[in-house]
Amino acid sequence: MKRFLMHTLLPAALLLSVGAVQAGSHGHDAGASHPVKVHMPFVRLMPPGQPNTAAFMTLENTGGKDLAVVSAESGVSRVVELHTHTMHEGVMRMREIERIEVAAGARTELKPGGLHVMLIGLHEPLQEGQVVEVTLVYDDGSRQMIHAPVRDPGDMMPGQGHGHGMNH
Ligand SMILES: [Cu+2]
Structure with a gap:
């Protein structure tokens, strides 16, 4: 036995x-x-021929330690950068940033017109509903994979950013 x-x-x-x-x-x-919870991730559907797009989400740090996203990776594009928008003489511009801070107990929103993960040089056009894998790399060395569906910004109504009723 x-x-x-x-x-x-x-x-x-x-x-x-x-x-x-x-x-x-x-x-x-x-x-x-991971102490950071990711809410409502999505990648913006772009018109055909557009080589670049961006991923958006809300990051919630449920841990007791400040964290920051220091880079991101994805297989769908040649380059992945962390970006923000700044207003320059009345014109909105994107620029690359070193890190996206997610303070302990706080939320950081990545949204159109603000912070985003820039996907530059898409290998293939993205289709609506396709799920894009994006890996966030934090300053503590941890890595977190996000599954972000591709969505048409025209489908997003004001107020839809809250709750989880995305069943359609
Ligand atoms: Cu950008």
């Missing part, structure tokens, strides 16, 4: 360790337990 147990437990243990490595390398576990 003892011998039988040894043989059945060993493959199970191997299976578990392989599973853990795979989950870690894809960042799914890290995302689920």
Whole structure:
């Protein structure tokens, strides 16, 4: 009986360790337990031929330590940058920034006209409803994968930014 147990437990243990490595390398576990919760992520649908777009979301730091996003990665575009908008002589302009702060207990909104994750040089045109994977890299070295559906900004009504009633 003892011998039988040894043989059945060993493959199970191997299976578990392989599973853990795979989950870690894809960042799914890290995302689920990350102190920053991501609300309402989306990527803006652009007209055909537009090579660039942006990802938006609300970041909520539920932990006790200030964090900042210091870079982002995605397979859909050649370059991924952190951007903000600034007003210059009455004209709205985008510029790259080093970090997006998410203070402990606070929310940081990435939204049209403000902070965003810029996707530059799309490899293929994005389709509405397609889910784009974006990985956020924080200043503590943690990585968090976001699944952001592509949405037409025209579908977004004022006030839809709150709640989670996105069933259609
Ligand atoms: Cu931008």
